[in-house]
Amino acid sequence: MRYVSRTMRLLLTIISSLLLFASPNLHAQHSSSEIPLQPLSGGFLTVRASIAGHEGTFLFDSGSGVSNITPQFASKIGCKPWGLISGAQMTGQRLDMQRCDNLVVRLGAFQSEPGTVGVFDLAKVLPPSMSGIDGTIALDVLASCTVRFSYVHHTLQILDPGSVAKSIELSRSMPIHMVRDAEGMALTVNLPVHTTDGIAWFELDSGNTSPWVLVGRHLASNFELDPTVKTPQRISLSLTNGSSFVGSARLMDLILDGNLGTSFLMQYDVTVDLVHARAWVHPIAQ
Numbered sequence: 001m002r003y004v005s006r007t008m009r010l011l012l013t014i015i016s017s018l019l020l021f022a023s024p025n026l027h028a029q030h031s032s033s034e035i036p037l038q039p040l041s042g043g044f045l046t047v048r049a050s051i052a053g054h055e056g057t058f059l060f061d062s063g064s065g066v067s068n069i070t071p072q073f074a075s076k077i078g079c080k081p082w083g084l085i086s087g088a089q090m091t092g093q094r095l096d097m098q099r100c101d102n103l104v105v106r107l108g109a110f111q112s113e114p115g116t117v118g119v120f121d122l123a124k125v126l127p128p129s130m131s132g133i134d135g136t137i138a139l140d141v142l143a144s145c146t147v148r149f150s151y152v153h154h155t156l157q158i159l160d161p162g163s164v165a166k167s168i169e170l171s172r173s174m175p176i177h178m179v180r181d182a183e184g185m186a187l188t189v190n191l192p193v194h195t196t197d198g199i200a201w202f203e204l205d206s207g208n209t210s211p212w213v214l215v216g217r218h219l220a221s222n223f224e225l226d227p228t229v230k231t232p233q234r235i236s237l238s239l240t241n242g243s244s245f246v247g248s249a250r251l252m253d254l255i256l257d258g259n260l261g262t263s264f265l266m267q268y269d270v271t272v273d274l275v276h277a278r279a280w281v282h283p284i285a286q
Contacts (some may be wrong), residue, residue, distance in 0.1 A: 006012045011161065017132065018048075018089070022049065025264040027074075030074070032157060032158065032159050032160045033107075033108050033109045033110050033157070033158040034155055034156070034157045034158075035047060035107050035108045035110070035155070035156040035157070035158070036154060036155060037060055037154040037155060037156055038154065039058075039154060040130065041129055041130060042127075042130070042209055043209030043262055044059055044061075044130070044156060044207070044209060045059070045060045045151070045154060045206065046058060046059055046060065046133070046139055047059075047060045047107065047156065049104040049105060049106060049107050049137055050076075050105070051067075051069060051073070051077060051103055051104070051105050051106075051117070051135075052079070052103045052104060053075040053077070054076055054077050055075070056073055056134030056135065056284060057132060057133060057134055058133065058135050058136055058137045059122075059133055059135070059137070059207070060135055060136075060137050060138055060156065061136050061137070061138055061202050061205070061206055061207035062138065062149065062188070062189065062205060062206040062207070063188055063203055063204065063205030063206065063207045063208065063259070063261075064136045064137075064138040064188075064207060065087065065119065065138055065140070065181065065182070065186035065187065065188055066116075066118050066137075066138050066140045066182075066185065066186055066187070067105060067117045067118075067136060067137045067138050067140055067141050068097070068117050068119060068120045068135045068136050069100065069117055069118075069119055069135035069136065070119070070120065070121060070122055070123070070133075070134055071119055071121055071136055072134075073134040073135055074100055074119050075209075077100075077103070079100035079103070079115075079119075081098035081099060081100055081119040082098055082099065082100075083098055083099050084096055084097075084098065084099075085097050085098070085099050085118055085182055085185065086179070086182060087181050087182040088255060090203070090214075090252075090255060090256050090259065091154035091252065091253060091254060091255070092253075092254075092255045097118045097119055097120050098118070098119055099116050099117065099118055099119060099252070100116065100119060101114075101115075101116045102114040102115075102116075103115060103116070103117055104109075105117075105137075105141050107137070107141065107156075107158075108158075110142075110158050111182075112141055115140075117135070117187070118228070119138075120135070122135065129180055134223075138184065138187065138188075139187045139188065139189060139272075140185075140187040142274060143156065143187055143274050144274065144275060145158050145159075145274055145275075146158070146159045146164050146271065146272065146273040146274065146275070147159065147271070147272055147274070148269060148270070148271040148272075149206070149269065149270050149271075149272070150269040150284075151206060151262055151265035151266065151269075152239045152265070152266060152284050153269075157270070164273070171241070171280045171281065171282055172241040172242060172280070173241060173278045173279065173280050174191070174192055174209070174239060174241035174278065174279055174280075175192060175240075175277060175278060175279075175281050176189050176190060176191060176192070176272065176277050176278065176279045177189070177190040177192075177201050178190075178274065178275075178277050179203070187274075188203055188204070188205075189203070189204045189272055189274075189279065190202060190204070190256070190257075191204055191239060191279060191281075192204050192239060192240040192258060193238065193239055193240070193257075193258065194237075194238045194240060195219065195223065195238050196221075196222050197221035197222055199215045199240065200219055200222065200258060201256070201257050201258075202237075202256075202257055202258035202259060202260045203259045203260065204260055204264075204270060204272075205259050205260065205261050206261070206262060206265060207261070208259055208260075208261025208262065209261060209262045210250070210261060210262075210263070211232075211247075211248055211263050212232050212247075212248045212249055212250040212261070212263060212265065213235060213237070213245070213247060213248070213249045213250075213258060213259065213261065213263060214249070214250055214252050214254065214258055214259035214261070214262055215235065215249045215250070215252070215254075215257075215258045215259075216251075216252065216253070216254035216255075216256060216257050216258055217240075217251045217254070217256065218254075218255050219257055220251055222236055223236075223237075223249070225249060225251055226249060229251070232246070232248040232249060232250050233249055233250075233251070234246070234248065234249070235247060235248065235249035239281065240250070241246050241280070241281065241282075243268065243281045245260075245264055245267065245268075247263050247264070248263070266284070267283065267284060268281040268282060268283060268284060269282040269284060270282070
């Protein structure tokens, strides 16, 4: 999210870096399905989805950890939120929320098994211009799938084996860390990045629509960044599959190594195999 106001800064911290939330158990789809995404102000993308048989408009955020719904949407589907899901923002601050269980999520032709979603009041952090959002769809909904995400072309594809082979034939794979915080219920994906001392793991976060890669201050020297500088700095990154990225970075006090947002996704589409923990990145033709 763009760092143009306190609201948007808060939104970046809360929505893009929630490492909380619960993951439904899903069955894999055997045919490819392309799900359109719609651009929204601030660089966000939305997706139409059905939860518990009720249609809604949701943010799509690969860094959110879990799919969640607003209290108003929970009331609409007849759920009384209960319990506690605890996690941490990427800055280390604890966040708590309640949950709704046994909900089926549909994205196009894809359908999840009954599972858990969080309940979070987006109205407290979204500007009025982004009203009408019913929650967030995250990678947990796709935990048994291989997906290809294009931020530039506004598409999310659930791939069958044949489509996977075609998608990856011209690029090398790399291992990913599948981050399962909140007692194993969350799901975010970290990509491997070379440093002078070893491999760092950067979260793939489509909700970070700032113009910067975010880097943990503890890795400043590994990327030849000045830890005393508060303004953005130039950075050069090399992923372990040979892909490279040059852009702007901002140092922050993080509990993770770094965060690859839409500045990275403007250059690469990403295919992620969430079953076998592999990823491919595909340069976007200019």
